[in-house]
Amino acid sequence: MKADQIGEQDSLFRHVVFPLAFGGRAFQWDKTMKLFDEPDGSILASLAWERYVPTTAHIHAYGCRLASRMNADQQKKDKYREKDRRIYSGAYQLRADHIRALATTNGLEEVLSAEVIHHVEAGEIAHTDLRITLKRDSEFGLEGTKTAILACLWNACCGPLVHKCDCDQEILQHPSHSLPDAPSGPYRDMRPYLERLWYLLRFHVCSWLWRKKL
Amino acid sequence: MFDYSTKIYKQALIVLDSSFGALELPPALIPGSYFGSGYSKVALYEPSLMDSMNTTMDMESQITRTIFSGAPVLWNSDLSQGYQELGEALGEITELDEDDDWRIDPPVYNAARYVASELMRMSFPAPRIFNHGPKSIVFNWSSGTNNLYLTISGDRMSALISSPERIQRRIDYAANQLIDSPLALFYIEAAYSGKPVERWVTGAISDLQELSA
Numbered sequence: 001m002k003a004d005q006i007g008e009q010d011s012l013f014r015h016v017v018f019p020l021a022f023g024g025r026a027f028q029w030d031k032t033m034k035l036f037d038e039p040d041g042s043i044l045a046s047l048a049w050e051r052y053v054p055t056t057a058h059i060h061a062y063g064c065r066l067a068s069r070m071n072a073d074q075q076k077k078d079k080y081r082e083k084d085r086r087i088y089s090g091a092y093q094l095r096a097d098h099i100r101a102l103a104t105t106n107g108l109e110e111v112l113s114a115e116v117i118h119h120v121e122a123g124e125i126a127h128t129d130l131r132i133t134l135k136r137d138s139e140f141g142l143e144g145t146k147t148a149i150l151a152c153l154w155n156a157c158c159g160p161l162v163h164k165c166d167c168d169q170e171i172l173q174h175p176s177h178s179l180p181d182a183p184s185g186p187y188r189d190m191r192p193y194l195e196r197l198w199y200l201l202r203f204h205v206c207s208w209l210w211r212k213k214l
Numbered sequence: 215m216f217d218y219s220t221k222i223y224k225q226a227l228i229v230l231d232s233s234f235g236a237l238e239l240p241p242a243l244i245p246g247s248y249f250g251s252g253y254s255k256v257a258l259y260e261p262s263l264m265d266s267m268n269t270t271m272d273m274e275s276q277i278t279r280t281i282f283s284g285a286p287v288l289w290n291s292d293l294s295q296g297y298q299e300l301g302e303a304l305g306e307i308t309e310l311d312e313d314d315d316w317r318i319d320p321p322v323y324n325a326a327r328y329v330a331s332e333l334m335r336m337s338f339p340a341p342r343i344f345n346h347g348p349k350s351i352v353f354n355w356s357s358g359t360n361n362l363y364l365t366i367s368g369d370r371m372s373a374l375i376s377s378p379e380r381i382q383r384r385i386d387y388a389a390n391q392l393i394d395s396p397l398a399l400f401y402i403e404a405a406y407s408g409k410p411v412e413r414w415v416t417g418a419i420s421d422l423q424e425l426s427a
Contacts, residue, residue, distance in 0.1 A: 023342055030344040030354065034315065037347065107381030140386050143350035144365040144372025148384060151361060151376040183359070183378040 004118045008097040011050040012116055012128060015063040016160070017070065018087040018175035027178045029154040032092075035132075035146045043132040043146060047094065049118055052126030052206065054199040056161060056189075062126055063088035064165035069122065089176040090162035093187045098156040099130060105152055110138035110145055125210050157182035296340025300330055303343060304351070319348045321368030326351045329366050 006012070014033060021032035036044045053059045067088040074080040102114035112133045121127040132149060134142070162176040191199065304326055310317035318326070333341070333353070341353035341364070350367040360382075365372040375383040 023344070028342065028344055030352065035346055105381070107384055140384065141365070141367060141370050141372055143346055143367045144370075144374065144384070144386060146346045146350075147352055147363045147365045147372065148374050148376070148381060151363065151374060151381065155376070155378050 006049060006051075006096045006116045006118060006128070008095075008100070010096045012047040012094050012096060012099070012130075013050070013053060013059050013062075013091040013161075014047055014094065014157075015059075015066055015091045016089045016179060017063070017067050018089050019084055020086070021089075022175060022178070027089075027175070027180055029092075029157070030147075030150050033150055033153060035149065037142070038131075041134060041136070043134070043149070045130040046121070047116065047128045047130050048091075048124070048126040049116070049128040051118075051199065052124075052203055054196070054203045058126075058203070059091050059161060060088070060163040060165070062124060063091055063163065064167070065124070067165065068167070087168050087171065087175055088163065088165050089174070090160040090179050092157040092159040092182050093161070094153065094156055094158075099153070101156075102132065102149060102152055108145075108148055108152060110135050110140050111149070120210070125207060155183045158184045159187040161187050293334060293337060293340065297330060297334045300340050300343065301327070304330070307345065307351075315347060316345060317348055318345055318351050319368065322349060322351055322366065325368055325371070326353075326366050329353070329364065329371065 016027070016032050020034075021027060021029075023031065033045055038044050048059065048062050053062050067086040070086040071080060074084075074086070096116050099114050099116055102108055103111050105111070112135045114130070114132045117129045117131060119127060119129045134145065138145065140148075159182045160176075160179040162179055164171070164174055164176060168174060189196070304318075304323055307316055307318050308320065308323045330340075330353075339355065341355050343351055343353055345351045346365075350365050353364040353366065355362045360375065360377050363372075363374040363376070365374070369388065371387045373383070373385045373387075374381065
């Protein structure tokens with residue numbers, strides 16, 4: 001297996017940011033996972049790979065940076081409003097093999113392949129593309145297919161891992177309280193202690209090498 | 215003891231046209247059976263409609279009365295409010311900036327408004343909404359752990375019924391098929407309420423007549 005190839009048992013995380021993933025104060029998974037159309041007809045979404053967010057603290061640090069970047073972008077566009085301030089609320093876990101299984105899911109016959117590909121983006125070395133390729137002769141419309149994919153991904157989720165970023169500690173009604181249990185149960189880090197240590201060591205080495213390369 | 219001076223208890227009553235053939239009526243077709251049995255529907259009618267309703271009620275041969283027990287009760291005013299909020303939400307996301315990921319195109323807005331009016335006419339509860347981008351809007355209802363999604367784009371609509379274990383049903387319609395007949399909505403309701411429907415087609419439908427045959 002190549003060094004940057006994502007193993008079948010590897011975890012990937014989808015971060016939940018308020019208010020994007022909410023309808024009012026209620027969490028909506030369907031709003032959490034934004035699926036983008038690619039010019040080649042494939043569907044693209046973003047996840048974070050466990051290898052580069054090796055501990056819960058790293059997973060949440062990624063989410064806090066994500067919300068912070070979103071707020072900065074809004075301010076840059078002069079669209080920032082305090083009531084719409086982006087607040088990182090937690091993350092849900094998906095496993096690589098469950099994502100790849102979309103291609104063999106009953107009722108999703110139009111999916112040719114579903115793959116997770118490590119792709120550094122916005123300075124985040126954990127950023128990973130979820131790319132879904134569709135068959136060209138599908139009888140279903142693309143938009144309906146996206147809905148079905150979202151439903152299947154939600155059913156494969158574990159979690160949530162809830163969190164309050166330091167900058168959000170004063171929020172009384174923090175949206176992390178609204179995150180429901182995922183259909184596949186709570187998140188459990190099944191890695192043995194030594195493996196976790198190895199992941200952590202590898203993460204620090206890779207991060208150092210990557211930053212040195214910039 | 216009831217305080218009859220301030221409380222009015224209305225008997226659940228559904229008036230159906232005789233052409234439905236009440237005795238053969240599949241449960242899923244009964245308005246208000248969306249959440250299965252034990253669902254009551256209480257309607258508040260405009261005074262101007264009462265005269266014609268009374269006339270109809272006198273014609274016993276054309277009346278089918280179906281009495282339901284149990285909760286929840288869906289008031290038409292709740293339904294109206296839910297759909298009013300839906301309409302406002304649709305309007306808001308149509309008017310978002312062009313570079314906003316959550317904006318929808320005008321044809322999608324028009325199709326969504328039409329579908330919403332049909333759903334309200336059939337007394338479906340107002341849905342939650344979300345979207346994938348400008349080309350579609352998704353109406354969603356949850357019933358226990360099951361979900362019904364209607365993905366509406368400018369020229370077609372897809373229905374999806376999913377449970378935590380699997381995708382149960384998917385069906386695609388061209389938009390004009392939906393407009394031509396409310397039968398499509400009936401089949402969606404039937405599938406979602408878990409009632410058996412004699413002919414159910416999974417997959418894209420090129421001719422809605424298949425369903426009504």
